[in-house]
Structures are given as structure tokens and as C-alpha cells.
Amino acid sequence: MVKVMVYPPTSMILADLVERTGHEALVVSKEVRKKVNTPGLDSPPLNMTPEDPKKGLKYAAVDVPSGVRGRMSLLGPMIEEADAAIVIRGDDCTLGCTGCARTNELTRFLLKTKRIPLLELKYPEDEFQAKQFVHKIREFLEGLN
Amino acid sequence: MIRIAQLSCGSEYSGVQGELEKAAEMVGAELVFPEVSLEDVRNVEERFGIKVASGDLNLAMARATRIVENPDLADAVFVATCFRCAEGAIVRSEIRKYIHENSRIPVLSYSFTERTTAETLLTRMEALVTTAKFKGLLARERQTGLTAGIDSGSTTTKAVVMRDNEVIGTGWVPTTEVIKSAEDAYNAALESAGVKKEEIQGLGTTGYGRHLVGKEFGAKLIQEEITVNSKGAVFLADAQRGEATVIDIGGMDNKAISVQDGIPGTFTMGGICAGASGRFLELTARRLGVEITELGKLAMKGDHQKVPMNSYCIVFGTQSLVNSLSAGSRPEDVAMAACHSVAEQVFEQQLQEVEVKEPVIMVGGTALIEGLPRAMEQLLGLKVMVPEYAQYIGCVGASLLVSGLVED
Numbered sequence: 204m205v206k207v208m209v210y211p212p213t214s215m216i217l218a219d220l221v222e223r224t225g226h227e228a229l230v231v232s233k234e235v236r237k238k239v240n241t242p243g244l245d246s247p248p249l250n251m252t253p254e255d256p257k258k259g260l261k262y263a264a265v266d267v268p269s270g271v272r273g274r275m276s277l278l279g280p281m282i283e284e285a286d287a288a289i290v291i292r293g294d295d296c297t298l299g300c301t302g303c304a305r306t307n308e309l310t311r312f313l314l315k316t317k318r319i320p321l322l323e324l325k326y327p328e329d330e331f332q333a334k335q336f337v338h339k340i341r342e343f344l345e346g347l348n
Numbered sequence: 349m350i351r352i353a354q355l356s357c358g359s360e361y362s363g364v365q366g367e368l369e370k371a372a373e374m375v376g377a378e379l380v381f382p383e384v385s386l387e388d389v390r391n392v393e394e395r396f397g398i399k400v401a402s403g404d405l406n407l408a409m410a411r412a413t414r415i416v417e418n419p420d421l422a423d424a425v426f427v428a429t430c431f432r433c434a435e436g437a438i439v440r441s442e443i444r445k446y447i448h449e450n451s452r453i454p455v456l457s458y459s460f461t462e463r464t465t466a467e468t469l470l471t472r473m474e475a476l477v478t479t480a481k482f483k484g485l486l487a488r489e490r491q492t493g494l495t496a497g498i499d500s501g502s503t504t505t506k507a508v509v510m511r512d513n514e515v516i517g518t519g520w521v522p523t524t525e526v527i528k529s530a531e532d533a534y535n536a537a538l539e540s541a542g543v544k545k546e547e548i549q550g551l552g553t554t555g556y557g558r559h560l561v562g563k564e565f566g567a568k569l570i571q572e573e574i575t576v577n578s579k580g581a582v583f584l585a586d587a588q589r590g591e592a593t594v595i596d597i598g599g600m601d602n603k604a605i606s607v608q609d610g611i612p613g614t615f616t617m618g619g620i621c622a623g624a625s626g627r628f629l630e631l632t633a634r635r636l637g638v639e640i641t642e643l644g645k646l647a648m649k650g651d652h653q654k655v656p657m658n659s660y661c662i663v664f665g666t667q668s669l670v671n672s673l674s675a676g677s678r679p680e681d682v683a684m685a686a687c688h689s690v691a692e693q694v695f696e697q698q699l700q701e702v703e704v705k706e707p708v709i710m711v712g713g714t715a716l717i718e719g720l721p722r723a724m725e726q727l728l729g730l731k732v733m734v735p736e737y738a739q740y741i742g743c744v745g746a747s748l749l750v751s752g753l754v755e756d
């Protein structure tokens with residue numbers, strides 16, 4: 204079992220595919236859940252505080268916008284933890300945790316330069332491509348064993 | 349409850365969403381998020397004219413189109429993106445223009461960092477709420493009866509007494525102890541007007557010390573500077589109808605306000621560093637060994653192009669000042685370069701955030717430093733008006749507005 208980070212990190216479909224092959228999916232919803240459940244913090248709905256962009260300084264310099272650094276405080280530790288990654292290009296509409304294009308670029312870059320097994324695929328546009336898409340992902344994940 | 353539509357990107361992840369909500373709550377407003385469908389976000393280019401890489405910015409633009417189509421959804425709009433985000437800055441500016449051009453809803457534009465607090469936003473939010481809530485009061489064009497205004501600023505405290513649409517007394521003192529300075533300025537204004545405090549029918553206060561002074565003096569109106577300065581400026585410049593732009597370079601911060609029929613439409617309040625404020629001009633005057641009141645006249649004889657100066661930071665600005673004097677620059681050129689440097693920063697950082705429409709009215713004590721409006725004219729390529737009593741603009745606005753409450 205390896206830890207596989209998926210991109211977009213909000214993708215429940217990718218997370219499901221990862222977990223079906225017996226691996227652990229690293230998705231941002233788990234990080235958000237940790238924040239929401241942290242006792243003593245009261246900054247709803249995500250419980251992000253001004254301390255989070257400061258934690259993000261580990262991944263992006265101080266002159267990088269605070270929204271990027273705040274998102275990186277969630278995504279950065281996941282990237283560090285990842286043993287493998289699946290990156291999907293051409294995702295149509297990303298919002299919230301993936302709503303900032305600069306953060307998304309940095310996330311993809313850090314995953315690529317980490318030198319871990321990485322599968323990069325284009326978002327499928329029809330049923331045939333979707334079947335191939337799932338097949339390639341399964342093949343990649345099984346190969347990780 | 350005033351509903352302020354929040355069109356933003358990054359506030360949640362910067363950890364400042366709570367501060368935005370707190371600021372809105374402090375001024376009796378609530379932040380609302382107009383609902384849009386995924387299709388609205390996907391097709392934002394068709395309706396707004398642009399689609400960018402960041403989904404949250406597309407969402408903000410989709411919300412803007414929804415507000416324009418259904419103006420009842422919000423009383424005011426707050427557009428905010430992360431400081432230093434180029435994509436965000438472009439979208440923020442375009443949303444502001446879009447709302448301004450397609451509706452009569454007041455807009456506030458702001459770029460935040462993780463250090464943004466509710467207190468930083470308070471004056472801006474208060475102005476936004478006032479503009480949305482008291483349009484009737486703000487539409488007032490004449491001062492009636494005997495009223496007074498006190499402007500408790502960061503550097504100076506000013507007061508005026510007005511009777512039947514005329515300024516009849518003024519007072520001006522440097523701000524030391526807030527209450528004492530207000531008392532001194534108020535007494536001076538009363539004395540020069542030849543009236544007693546008891547005769548004043550209504551007092552309005554503004555400026556940083558407005559709450560403290562207002563409470564102490566039993567003011568009928570306690571109002572932030574953006575609203576009263578707009579009102580005072582268009583009143584004194586006789587530009588109450590139609591468009592106008594008000595620029596106020598203060599001791600601690602600067603305001604640029606786009607006004608329509610005497611009511612603020614879009615505005616910015618800021619000043620990244622003291623280098624862009626009246627403080628830098630004070631420091632320049634001191635270094636040149638002239639009174640601040642003489643700096644403007646000296647500057648008018650100078651040429652800013654002969655002295656390289658960038659007072660983006662007051663420390664570096666002072667360094668440029670000292671270096672140029674040591675290199676043999678003429679004091680008049682240095683004085684004009686300082687005025688130009690301050691004007692340039694306001695032009696670059698703030699006037700790009702509002703619609704600059706004529707007449708351009710410069711107010712506040714710094715407007716009397718002749719070199720500053722001249723430098724602004726050169727940068728804008730437009731004539732800049734400095735009305736009589738420009739330094740008393742806040743007090744005049746407060747005095748004018750409070751007369752509406754007295755009548756009521």
C-alpha cells in the first residue's frame with residue numbers, strides 16, 4: 204500500500220479509484236476535515252486562520268499571495284507525504300481549494316519534481332476516453348504494488 | 349440589515365474571512381454570496397467578457413453578472429482579492445468597473461493579506477454601508493441653520509462653524525491629545541464665528557478620533573471620512589451634480605473617491621507607506637528648513653525631473669532627499685520632486701482603482717501645498733481644483749450632513 208496524491212486534490216472519483224486498489228488516497232478533503240475538527244479553533248467554515256498562510260511559507264515565498272500560501276499549507280504536507288501521484292490535466296472548473304490557478308500550477312510542479320511515480324492524463328471527453336482513462340489509472344495503481 | 353455582496357478570491361485561505369465578516373457586522377451589515385450555477389461560471393466569458401485561469405475569480409465575475417441582472421440581491425458590493433496577485437488585481441478592477449457602469453450599487457475594492465484585520469476594514473465598510481443606507485441624507489446639497497463639524501485627524505484637528513450654507517468660523521490645531529485638540533479647534537472655530545457652543549444646533553464629527561470626540565461633545569452625527577469628505581468636496585467645489593473625483597492625501601492615509609451626484613460610488617483608502625502621505629512632505633519641509641506652508645511655493649519654482657526620488661518607502665524617500673541635497677540639488681527641485689513622488693504613488697496605487705472623472709477635486713491640508721496639485725495635474729493631464737477651505741473639508745461635510753439630521 205502506498206500513499207497516492209491525486210490532482211485535482213478534490214477529486215472523489217480519483218480517490219475512490221485509488222482506494223479500490225488498496226492504496227491510500229491523499230485528498231484535500233481529509234486535510235480540511237482535520238482543520239474543521241481541530242478543537243479550540245473558531246474560524247468557520249474551514250477553520251483557516253492567518254497562521255495558515257504563514258505555514259505555507261515553507262512552499263512559497265512571502266511575496267506570493269496569501270491565498271496561495273494558505274492553500275499550500277493544506278496541499279504542501281500532502282505532497283511531502285505522497286509516494287506516487289496521479290495528475291489530470293484539463294479539468295474544466297475548479298473552485299475552492301483548487302480555485303486558484305497559481306496554487307494549482309505550484310502543486311503540479313512540486314509533484315512532478317518530487318521524482319515519485321507519476322501518471323499524467325488528460326481529462327476524458329467521451330465514453331471511450333473515459334474507459335481508457337480508468338484502465339490506465341488502474342494499471343498505474345496496480346503497478347505500484 | 350445592509351447586504352454586502354462579497355465577490356472575492358482567497359479570503360478563506362488567507363484566514364481573513366472571519367475578519368471580513370466581523371468588519372461587516374461592526375457596521376450593521378452582513379456579507380452575502382449571490383448564488384450562481386456551475387453553468388454561469390463556465391460561461392462567464394459570454395456574459396462578463398473574460399474568463400481567467402482561476403476558478404474562484406470566474407465565480408466572482410459570475411456573481412457580478414448576477415448582481416447586475418438582479419440589483420435587489422445586494423445593497424453594496426465588496427470586491428476583494430489577494431494582495432500581489434496579478435490575475436486577481438485585473439479581475440478586481442474589471443468587476444469594480446462592471447458594477448459601476450451597469451448599476452448604481454456602491455462598490456468597495458480591496459486587496460488583503462493574512463494580516464488584514466476587521467479594524468483595518470472598518471472605515472471602508474462604514475463608508476460602504478453609509479453610502480448604501482443613507483442615500484437621502486447624502487443627497488443633501490445645502491447646509492441650513494447653525495451647525496458645526498470637527499475633523500479629528502491623525503496629524504491635525506480641524507473645526508468649522510457654518511450658518512445658512514456659509515462657513516463662518518474655522519479652527520485648526522495639530523493633534524496631540526485627541527479630546528483637548530478637538531476642544532481647542534472647536535473653541536477657535538466658535539470664537540472666529542462669534543457664536544457660543546450652546547447655540548450650535550448640531551455637531552458632526554469625523555476623522556480617526558470621531559467616536560471619542562463625538563461621544564465627548566454629544567455629536568448628532570459621527571461619520572467616517574470617505575462620506576463626509578466627498579460631500580464637503582463637492583459642496584465647496586460647487587460640483588454637487590454629476591460626476592467628480594475627490595483626492596485626499598492625508599497625514600496617515602489617502603483616499604480616492606469617485607463621486608456621482610455628491611454620493612461616493614467607488615473608492616479606495618490606503619497608503620502602502622508613509623512615503624505616499626503628507627508625513628513625507630512634512631519631513632521634506634523640515635529637512636529643507638522651511639515651514640510646511642512654504643514648501644508648496646518653493647516646489648512651484650522647482651523641476652522634479654532634476655532630482656530622482658521615489659518615496660515608495662519613507663526611509664528610502666528620505667535617503668533620496670538627503671543624497672540629492674548632498675549632490676548639490678537645488679531645494680526647490682527637491683521640494684517639487686517630493687511632491688511629484690507622493691502624487692505619483694497616489695496616481696499609481698489608488699487612482700487606478702477608481703474612475704477618474706472631471707472635475708478632479710483635491711482636498712485636505714496637503715492640497716494647499718501647491719506643488720502637490722500641480723504634480724497631480726501633470727500626471728493626470730487634467731485640471732485639478734483646490735476649493736477654498738480645502739483643509740476643512742471633513743468638517744464642512746460633517747457640518748452640512750448634520751444639518752439634515754437637525755432639520756429632521
